[in-house]
Amino acid sequence: MDLDELRTLLARHARPDWTTAVDGVLISKVDRPDPPEPSMSGTVLAVIAQGAKHLALGDRVYTYGAGQYLVASVDLPVTGQFTQADPERPALGFGLTLEPSAVAELLLQAGPGDIPRAPAGVPSGIAVSDAPPALLDAVVRLLRLLDQPRDRAVLAPLIKREILWRLISGEQGAAVRQLGLADSGLSHVSRAVRWIREHYAEPFRVEDVARLSGMSVSAFHRNFQAVTAMSPIRFQKQIRLQEARLLLATHPGDVTGVGRRVGYDNASQFSREYRRQFGAPPSADAARLRRTGGAPAGVPA
Numbered sequence: 001m002d003l004d005e006l007r008t009l010l011a012r013h014a015r016p017d018w019t020t021a022v023d024g025v026l027i028s029k030v031d032r033p034d035p036p037e038p039s040m041s042g043t044v045l046a047v048i049a050q051g052a053k054h055l056a057l058g059d060r061v062y063t064y065g066a067g068q069y070l071v072a073s074v075d076l077p078v079t080g081q082f083t084q085a086d087p088e089r090p091a092l093g094f095g096l097t098l099e100p101s102a103v104a105e106l107l108l109q110a111g112p113g114d115i116p117r118a119p120a121g122v123p124s125g126i127a128v129s130d131a132p133p134a135l136l137d138a139v140v141r142l143l144r145l146l147d148q149p150r151d152r153a154v155l156a157p158l159i160k161r162e163i164l165w166r167l168i169s170g171e172q173g174a175a176v177r178q179l180g181l182a183d184s185g186l187s188h189v190s191r192a193v194r195w196i197r198e199h200y201a202e203p204f205r206v207e208d209v210a211r212l213s214g215m216s217v218s219a220f221h222r223n224f225q226a227v228t229a230m231s232p233i234r235f236q237k238q239i240r241l242q243e244a245r246l247l248l249a250t251h252p253g254d255v256t257g258v259g260r261r262v263g264y265d266n267a268s269q270f271s272r273e274y275r276r277q278f279g280a281p282p283s284a285d286a287a288r289l290r291r292t293g294g295a296p297a298g299v300p301a
Contacts, residue, residue: 002136003067006049009143010092018095021146022156026095036081038242038277041072043098043179045167047131047139051091052084057126058229064128069135071167073098073175074125074190075197076228077238094139096163103180106165116173122185123175125227135166188213189227192220196232200239201263206232240264241277245285252286 013020014029026044030051041057052065056079064070065084072078085091107115142159145152167176178186192213196204209232210220224232240262247258259270259282274282 002133002140003049005140006047006094006136006143007092009140009146010049010094011090013143013146014092021149022142022152024097024099024160025142026097028093028095029090030082030085031087031090032082033085034082036079038077038079038238038245040242041074041076041078041126043075043100044070044072045096045098045163046070046072047094047136049092049094050089051082051093053080053082053091053093055080055126058234060124060126060229062126062128067131067136068128069131070126070128071098071172071175072126073123073179073186074193074227076125076193077235077242078126094143096139096142096160098164098167098176098179100179102161102164103168103176105180106161106168107177107180110168115169115177119174122189122223122226123172123178124229125175125186125189127172127175129171132166132170135163135170138163138166185223186227188215188220189223192224192232193228193235196236197239200236200243201261203263204232204236236263237273238277241274244270244274244282245278248282248286252283255282255286258282 010027011029014027018026018028020027036054036056041055047069048064048066050066052063055062055064055070057076062070063083082091138159142156142163145156145159148155164176167173175186178184181187192209195209195212206220207217210217213220215223221231224235228235230238244258244262247261248255251258255271256267259267262270264270264273271281274285278285280288
């Protein structure tokens with residue numbers, strides 16, 4: 001029953017830009033299978049109410065459909081594709097931005113026996129599970145507030161906290177809990193991810209980034225791979241190419257200049273790696289972006 005109402009609410013309140021009147025809540029509605037498109041995942045909860053989606057992170061591929069949820073606990077370069085969608089039955093998804101400070105606050109309030117024991121090791125930055133009824137019920141109640149503007153300011157924060165608690169205490173709780181722990185393995189990797197994103201055009205030594213992250217080189221390699229499904233150098237390449245695509249949407253005639261701005265001194269290497277990532281050389285992809293209105297952005301909902 002929750003899925004039926006969830007579909008109705010999502011279809012009614014979907015906007016072209018995916019935003020809603022509740023801060024941090026996103027709604028996706030897609031009426032045709034789309035080609036694989038790269039984007040950044042954000043730190044989000046994504047619930048599918050109708051349709052299905054593939055999400056690739058490095059060498060890992062996640063498939064999730066109606067009644068399942070995905071958690072991204074690190075902002076990662078991913079490639080997503082809706083695989084079940086048509087005008088009669090569009091793909092419908094709910095997204096909620098996850099804030100580390102809100103996770104930390106709930107962890108401080110939880111009793112010592114309220115949180116399941118975490119498994120050993122650093123969890124992946126992305127995980128998929130079946131959505132339990134309690135989580136779907138809370139998502140539906142949050143979306144109902146889109147029709148209840150008088151109640152929204154007071155009740156929306158309370159229901160978002162409930163959703164977050166369902167995640168923290170649920171099957172993928174280990175990844176969500178580490179989002180709020182300042183000294184967790186995932187937080188150390190997140191620090192490295194943030195540094196690489198901010199300095200993506202610069203060459204770097206893995207040893208230096210490991211030190212900035214507060215880990216030994218061996219632990220950094222192991223944990224970075226566990227969270228992101230790729231090496232630090234490959235991660236940097238993904239960020240460079242995505243930034244290049246965004247720049248080409250507004251500077252389509254300056255392929256060489258864009259390549260240099262994102263860190264490529266060799267124009268042929270830039271063109272070769274760009275084509276491998278996006279399926280077309282930079283100039284051809286830039287022309288396509290002009291026709292379709294710019295580089296895509298989104299969340300994995």
